[in-house]
Amino acid sequence: MKTETPLLEVNHLKTYIPTSKGEIKPVDDVSFTIAKGEIVALVGESGSGKSVSSLSIMRLNAGAIKYRPDSSILFAGRDLLKLKEKELRKIRGNDIAMIFQDPMSALNPVHPIGRQIAEAILLHKKVSPKEAQKTALELLNKVGIPDAQRRLKDYPHQLSGGMRQRAMIAIALACNPKLLIADEPTTALDVTIQSQILNLLRDLQKEFGISILLITHDLGVVAETADRVLVMYCGKIVEEGNVEDIFAHPQHPYTKGLMVSIPSLSGPSKETLDAIPGVVPNPLELPPGCNFVTRCGSAMVKCHEAAPELEQHPSGNRVSCWLHTSGKGDDEDDREATALVTAGH
Amino acid sequence: MFLKFMLRRFLYVIPMLFITTLVVFSLILLIPGDPVLAILGENATYEKVAELRQQLGLDQPVIMQYIHWLNNAVHGDLGRSLFTGQLVGHAIQQHLAITIQLVAVGMTFAIAGGMFFAITSIYFPKSWMDYAARFLGTLGTAVPNFLCAMILIIIFSLNLNWLPATGFISITDGAGSFLKHILLPGFSLSLAGIAVITRQLRSSLMETMDAEYIRTAYAKGAGRYRAIFKHGLQNAMLPVVTTIGLLMGTMLGATVVVENIFAIPGMGQLVINAIGQRDFTVVQGVVLVMIVMVVVINFLTDIVYALLDPRIEY
Amino acid sequence: QSGSTKTPDTPPTANPAGESPGTPQHGGSLTVAYVADVTNFDPIKGTTGNDHALLWPLYDTLVKFSPDMKPEPGLAESWEFPDNTTILLHLREGVKFSDGSPFNAEAVKFNIDRVNSTDSQISDLKNIQSVEVVDDKTVKLQLSQPDSSIILALSDRGGMMVSPTAVKTHGADYSLHPVGAGPFIVTNHIPNGEIGYEANRDYWQKGLPYLDKLTVKVIPDANSQINALKTGQVDFLPNVQPQMVATLKADANIVLSPTNTLALNMIYLRTDAPPFNDKAARLAVLYGINRQQLIDAINFGQGTVAVQPFPKDYWAHDDSINIPYDPEKSKQLLKDAGLSNVSFTLTTYPIEWWTRLANGIKGQLEEVGINVTIKTLEPNAAVQSFLGDKETNALTGNWSGRPDPQMTIASLYGKDSYYNPGKATTSELESLIKEAAATTDQNQRAGLYKKIVNTSVVENAFSIPTFSQPMTAAMSKKIQGFEPNLLGKAIFSSLWVEQK
Amino acid sequence: MTEKQPLLSLQGIKKHFPVGSGLFGQKSNSVKAVDGVSLDIYPGQTVGLVGESGCGKSTIGRMVVGLSEPTAGEIYFEGRKLSEYKSKKAMGKNLQMIFQDSYSSLNPRMTVADIIAEPLVLHKVGTHKERGKRVDELLERVGLAAYHGSRYPIEFSGGQRQRIGIARALALQPKLIVCDEPVSALDVSIQAQILNLLKEIQKDLGLSYLFIAHGIQVVKHISDQIAVMYLGKIAEFAGKEELFANPHHPYTKALLAAVPLPDPRLRDRERILLKGDLPSPANPPAGCRFHTRCPVAMEKCKVTDPALIPTSQDSRTACLLYDMSIV
């Protein structure tokens, strides 16, 4: 419950991709905020639009992507979607940094990592290359790479997966960013390394008060790391809430489905898992009405007709589901919802 | 470590040279007709034929001829021309310098031109530069180099009279006249190379620019220029380096045509004459030297590759 | 431009500068484009007729020839025939090889012995049995049988005098360090590239050569030769292809000098295999070719019909010999001989002009009912395939001509002649050839050659002459002193450059 | 259960891949991908194989189905040495495999029906028509429809493709299927579908699985026994309930602790965090391979390589802490 203006405010983000077969809407009217020092997790299955959303923040999407004009992404009072490329470049890597899923391909294979870290510094700070190297060394130490002095000259292929991701984080931290976007930072790593990296992220967040947008499809990771959770399905946010609330009482059938389909580690295992039936619809052939209707166990007639809005639910979550919508302007208008609505204008 | 790598690569070159010489040698054996009769012409008598045959070692079994030839070649003795009696090594020496200069200029044009067009095409996508580069990348491979040479001569020599239509001046005899003479043949030679490098570098650069580390660079706040030149190019050049090695062979082959049209007394001219005269010691010698050049260039490109790509393990 | 400018002391004209286009000027350099490199700077080792033009600047010959191929004094001032198997050569005084060694009888003996040694490619002098040094300036040649061609043969490769000292010094590498007694010395040679000559300042003929420097660039490609001439990289082309003549004529900066030569185009036949073992088939080809049409179509009008191996205006030529184009006669000949479906393979070279010619011939012969298959092989392989491997029936070729008609006859129509692989002959022909060899009087010889041609060509068609084409030299305007000859091989040493 | 004859028995198998090259390209070292593994699988049972990336799981799987030969040790199938089988064919009938990457495990240029029928054709089972019928059955068995047979793999989603792979593996009615991370690339919702399918099939057909995964929850869900691997060796082997209730090996403990649990209330639980990375299998540490990262490593761990010793009836662990024989 924060009253100050959020660090990042995404309003009605619509990122569309025109293709020869029609327009794909990987992100369709997504709104959320990230407060200072908050870790927000964006979860959802593959193809739900997590990466496109996160890349939209920095306008790094590849190809013929289009942001609809009514979308806005406010960062420190400025709309990133309307900034000139040159001004945006001053924000990238400086105020907002990113780390990606596969640290092998996200690092330039032909440059030593020291240079890659130093580059991030040199791009924004007026320092000598030597000083930049020194800062790089400090950063490597900070992200827990042993024998950092020697590693500065190593090429990415000479590092292990975990170390690469640490190096990637070092690059992201180079200019003390206010927001870190981490797109599946641990998916490519083993669990033991994953827990090291997640620990590191949490520590950094505590130490520097950075906000983190953590993208993942692993609910375990969410539960262990995030403050707040956004559940995404087919380009829309279907549920949003504090991490405790989401896990304690998920409201959307999709969120529920996700929870039960993970085999549990504690206690005796069930004979069969309660899997969500069917598959994610083809983005070009989304069903009318609610996107989840094709897989929803409790779909109603209404669900086939119109898409529900994201609305506040008594549990504290905000849900986009007809099951929980009792007409407009109903009772549950708590402060958070108001805050969000006002922030949207 | 690096030295060891170079040594290993170098050792790998030896069997390759061996096989190549074997191929070349056996190829020339296929040639029908008797070189001795061709040399002696009108005056061939039985005794003279037998004598010359022995003199040239043609009476020995093929394998002995090869061993003999290879042994001599390794010691720098490529024999004498069947046609002129001149030392082949000597003839090659005089032509080699010319061809090396020509190919070096052709290579320079090809690499510089190819890189220029590929990079501008990527830098200004969908601009006229982009389309021009793409067009050139395709057209360059479609225009036979002799046609290109003819057109250049007609325009720049016969009509405008800016540049000489024939001949060659070595760079040691004056850079100015060297340039004047080499411009047209060098360009004719490089046209296909420019096209090939443009095509390949362009597509490789395009692929590279989609790579995630380029996105990382942008995420750091880098601009387009930096993304292309500092991050994309070195990676994109890797496959091109190999192509450049292969291009060398193509260009050496193309000297046959270009030297013919521009009347440049280089290796191409020498070999085409020798083929016409069935002067097979000269053919062997020239081809051997050309192969050695290609192999050396390939060796060098391997080294360059290893230097460009830190992932290569020495 | 082809006027005789041989004598250096032509009277001066009223030119204010004291010099006119007709007056040779000393100095300057000249670049010639030539189709092929010298095969060997050692005259006894060379193999092609292209070599002469490149050797003459370097080597003077014992005998020289006039533009119409009459013998003239060379390094031998005069000669006499004490009997028909002896020749006495009186040598010129005061001649030195360019390495300073003296030219004398010993040197001549050395040279002629060398020509007849096994190292040599030359067979023209094989009838010289021995060479005797009579005194320092006199040499006696003893012949094994009468041979009227010897004197002019001494103007050919066999008469080129090389320095014995140089041969002894350099041995097998002599060709890299050639030394003669000619007007020029060789200063550099890039094989298949360039030959650089410089004037021999000690040349015995005072005042010659005019040029300081002569450069020969080897440019095999005909178009490149023309381009080089048009753009001024070369000054002189000794021989321009017929199809290029028109464009050069249109160029005001270029002067053309056409001349008839002894060379002519021939179809050589293999007379020891069908179909040409039958005289009727050979004659059908002889009459079935429309020579004028070939000249017009293939050569764009350049050339004259040839039905005998000697050109008009040559002393051995006979005007009375005439073989008209007569397709009906061809057909009749074949019909009378009971030949139907005559077909043969004609070998030619993978050079555009030759394949065009061969196809022209093919088209014409098909009209009289003879089928021709064309096979293309590079020149050496073609000759090999025709002469050696007996794979083909006929070969197109350019007979390059010889200084003496006897040399021509000996190469073409003798029983063992090189270009007579079928060894076709008649006893009459054999005795006529012998007789001609033993005759020295030119008129008598001319009569004999007429008979020889009658037997070998008109009656038997052992080989088929087609046409001869002029040798057209092309040069930039400033080049003077070109003196074409019947042999069709350019002499560069008389050229001079008009200086502004 | 131990009385029964194991269906598959690995006895001390090793697989070393020669690597590195000297001056003349000779191999100077080797990756000890699998370094002495013994394991039994009983009919109708599922053995799970977990461990970090590169610890040799797939290599074991590939040796079991005969795609590669062990450097040392023997594999017995129904009491018979695999190496004694005359041809791959004879083995293929009983041993099949499901792969991780559903995209590359199906030939993009064959129709689904052809893919599924391929083992049948290779074993000359039935007529063309009979095979067609069997393919339809199999498609239905894995939750697809017969009409899918005429389509190409490209037209299917990841989960559907995995089903096709399963259908192909079932075609010859094998007794054991090696599942090499069959669900790692799938979304949780699809993963659950596939896991359910595999379990169902096992129940119906009574076959055994060697189930390879690095997701420990998944292994737990599907397996009867679990082998935890570390650097080419088995660190601990136990029945699944026992393994989770009472892990012995410090590595197992660390592994379990590292798994993020989908319950925010547990996020501050105490756990062992492993330091550093997995050492290279080309130069495994001397002594116990785990000692470089082990939180409870002792001096002797640096020299002594522990053997698998029983810790209870069905479980064994390779840790000197439990080895009473060495002091």
Added chain:
Amino acid sequence: MSFKTIFKRLMAERLAFASFIFLVMLVIVALLAPHIQPYDPFKQDLTKVMQLPSAEHWLGTDGLGCDVLSKMLMGSQTAIKSALFAIMIPLLVGVPLGVLSGYFGGVIDDVFMRIVDAIIAIPALILALGITSALGVNLWNAMMAIGIVFTPKFARLARGQTLQVRLEPYVEAAKISGAGFVWIMFRHILPNISPPIVVQASFNLSMAILTETTLSFLGMGAQPPDVSWGNLIQQGYSLIYINPWMIVYPGIAIMLTILAGNFLGDGLRVALDPKQQRIF
């Protein structure tokens, strides 16, 4: 992936599709050449050589008075026949050798790839010249030489592709089911390595025509009575001062064909790329 989808995807590449149409038309013209040519291309008329285009002879006559248009049409036949012939050699020899080498690896592969490396090091044109002069100068020998020159490239490509494909899980699945080499080769390897080979072949068809032209220009290619565009260019070059048009027609025909081949290759590369196929 069926032919229909490939065709559809090719159609989406406009330039490639236009090239495809051009080549198809060229093939049709070549097939119909004997019927649509206005004159017998070998009918000489020595009284009408090197004529400029006229109503009678649309493209004029050549150095023997033959109709150039008819010769150009003949030339299209030759171009297609000979380019196909030249490409058959690497396809029938190079590809199988490459597949064997890549599949079995080991010593065979080592020896084989050394040989391929060595042959690739020989400048291709020189090798082709050597082979033609050895075998004799004519069109088929020239095309054979070109085929031989291309062979190592295809062998290398096939080997590289095979090395990848043989490790694909679907090949392993077949092996587990007991598939032998022949089965794997025909069911799995060949179909999957064919797209890059088809693309390469498409480029090399152009290369074959280009190389033939060069050989012809040097007098080592097609010889009459074979009518190839290459020898029309050779004749045109030699007679360029009589009638420069003679070089223009075959020059344009060659360039267009090569361009079409290259564009088609580019298009096929995209159309056959399975990476671009994924719908999900």
